[in-house]
Amino acid sequence: MNQANTLFLTWHFPPKNNPHSQFNQLTYYFRTRMNDTSRKRIIIWLLCGCFLVFAMVVIGGITRLTGSGLSITEWNVIMGAVPPLNDHEWNDAFVKYQQTPQFHKLNYDFTLSEFKEIFFWEYLHRLIGRLIGIVFLLPFLYFYFTKQLDKAMIGKSIMLFLLGGLQGFLGWFMVKSGLTERTSVSHYRLAIHLVAAFITFAFTLWFALELIYRDEKRNPVLEKKHLPILRVLFVIVIMQIIYGAFVAGLHAGKFANTFPMMDDEWVPSGIASDGPWWKNLFENPVTIQFIHRVMAILVLLLIGWFWTTSDRKMMTPSQRRGINFLLIAVAVQFLLGVFTLLSKVEILLASFHQVGAFMLFSSVIFLLFQFRREKEIA
Ligand code: HEM
Numbered sequence: 001m002n003q004a005n006t007l008f009l010t011w012h013f014p015p016k017n018n019p020h021s022q023f024n025q026l027t028y029y030f031r032t033r034m035n036d037t038s039r040k041r042i043i044i045w046l047l048c049g050c051f052l053v054f055a056m057v058v059i060g061g062i063t064r065l066t067g068s069g070l071s072i073t074e075w076n077v078i079m080g081a082v083p084p085l086n087d088h089e090w091n092d093a094f095v096k097y098q099q100t101p102q103f104h105k106l107n108y109d110f111t112l113s114e115f116k117e118i119f120f121w122e123y124l125h126r127l128i129g130r131l132i133g134i135v136f137l138l139p140f141l142y143f144y145f146t147k148q149l150d151k152a153m154i155g156k157s158i159m160l161f162l163l164g165g166l167q168g169f170l171g172w173f174m175v176k177s178g179l180t181e182r183t184s185v186s187h188y189r190l191a192i193h194l195v196a197a198f199i200t201f202a203f204t205l206w207f208a209l210e211l212i213y214r215d216e217k218r219n220p221v222l223e224k225k226h227l228p229i230l231r232v233l234f235v236i237v238i239m240q241i242i243y244g245a246f247v248a249g250l251h252a253g254k255f256a257n258t259f260p261m262m263d264d265e266w267v268p269s270g271i272a273s274d275g276p277w278w279k280n281l282f283e284n285p286v287t288i289q290f291i292h293r294v295m296a297i298l299v300l301l302l303i304g305w306f307w308t309t310s311d312r313k314m315m316t317p318s319q320r321r322g323i324n325f326l327l328i329a330v331a332v333q334f335l336l337g338v339f340t341l342l343s344k345v346e347i348l349l350a351s352f353h354q355v356g357a358f359m360l361f362s363s364v365i366f367l368l369f370q371f372r373r374e375k376e377i378a
Contacts, residue, residue: 038148039211045139046208049160052132053201054358056125057194061354063125064248065347068118069185070102070178072126077168081130083123093119100179129168136160156207163200170196187249188282194245195238201358202365209369218370219314226371229306233299234364240299241357243292252285252292253345259338262290296334299360303330319370326363333360 063069073096074080084090094115097103103110140157143149149157174189247253256262270286280287307327312320333356340346340353 038143039214041139042143042148042153043208043211045135045143046204046211049132049136049204050201050208052128052135053197053204056128056132057197057201057358058351058355059121059125059128060194060197061351062347063121064190065345065350066118066121067102067106068121070100070175071097071115071118071122072175073097073100073179075172075175077130080126083119090116101182102178102184126171129171133164133168136164153207156203160200160204160207163196163203167193167196167200184251185249187246190249191242191245195242198238198241198358198361202361205362205365206369209366213318213369216316216318218316218319222311222314222319223371223373226306226310227368227373229302230364230368230371233302233306234368236295236299236302237361237364240292240295241361243288243295244353244357246282246288247285247292248350250283250285250288251345252289253341253350256286256289257341257344259293259341262286262293292337296337300330300334303327316370319367322363322367322370326360326367329356329360329363332356 072080072093084093090112094112097115107114136157140149140161144154144157170189170193174185174193177186177189178184256268260266262268268286268290270284271290272280272284273286274280274284281291282288303326307323310323312323315323333353336349336353336356340349343349
């Protein structure tokens with residue numbers, strides 16, 4: 001019998017009751033080798049997903065910054081993938097845009113070619129959204145039908161689909177808020193859409209990290225010490241991202257373009273100008289910019305303190321890399337925020353500031369994973 005025939009027989013008809021047979025040893029070798037290959041493939045699949053979600057957030061930011069977000073007034077998951085292809089279809093899309101309050105109040109002098117420019121970014125943003133759907137679905141079906149996913153992985157993949165679907169819905173929910181009366185979208189809906197994207201990213205990354213670091217040993221003493229601080233940091237960074245979206249959504253970066261003072265004041269006088277007082281925390285652009293600045297300083301100090309007091313010598317190389325990256329990420333993000341403000345929200349700087357938020361958030365997730373408790377390991 002030649003080797004190929006032997007393999008075929010051992011794979012499909014493994015002999016029972018003899019674990020030491022040459023047949024069973026061979027099948028064991030090939031099955032584990034295959035498991036390892038599947039693991040690598042699944043990791044690549046998940047990391048591609050992470051990259052696409054990241055790209056989606058960056059393009060989403062550019063879409064908003066170029067004022068393109070309300071240029072497509074319809075929601076059609078399948079047919080919307082095809083852009084207007086001839087003059088007639090372009091005119092049709094432009095006429096629909098001319099019904100929006102944004103066109104009436106802001107862009108009433110737009111020509112068709114100007115419309116095509118803003119259409120491009122929103123179209124690209126939605127196209128990547130569709131691509132994410134395909135990139136998640138097709139490999140999932142392949143892995144599922146070739147039995148390369150265990151029960152827990154199937155559950156997590158389904159969770160990813162739910163998050164992706166929710167994100168698509170939230171995007172449309174946000175766009176809708178700018179199509180009837182307002183000239184821009186609701187800052188609350190912008191924040192929900194942004195945070196949901198970060199959460200989807202975190203979930204995908206965590207899933208990938210579980211597979212990447214499956215066999216790494218860690219120091220349980222450090223976990224007990226560092227995990228509570230990282231949890232607090234996670235909450236503050238999420239709050240900071242929400243307030244960043246509020247600053248962006250209310251165009252609150254267009255005034256008080258000085259740092260560290262807000263014009264000539266440490267605490268701006270308009271901070272409590274709206275009533276009732278608590279409404280200022282959510283809707284007053286002056287207060288929102290102030291909170292975003294103060295929280296940025298808090299995040300910077302917390303991470304600086306965490307870095308200096310942490311036991312880096314006792315850490316694994318991955319933990320050490322993570323904590324060093326965290327420190328760099330917060331310093332860069334802080335500076336990008338200041339320059340974005342000083343430039344009165346120049347598009348390139350504001351886009352980098354969003355990339356910086358992603359890097360900072362990713363390093364917090366990476367560290368939460370690296371210092372997670374043993375029972376949290378899948
Ligand atoms: C250190 C942590 C910081 C984080 C995590 C952070 C995060 C964010 C996020 C997520 C956004 C929304 C981006 C978007 O939706 O396009 C944003 C916007 C903004 N941030 Fe920050 N930020 C930080 C620090 C700062 C600092 C120190 C300043 C200035 C003093 C600043 C000024 C701004 C401004 C002006 C915007 C609005 C940009 C726009 O309109 O697109 N940020 N921030």
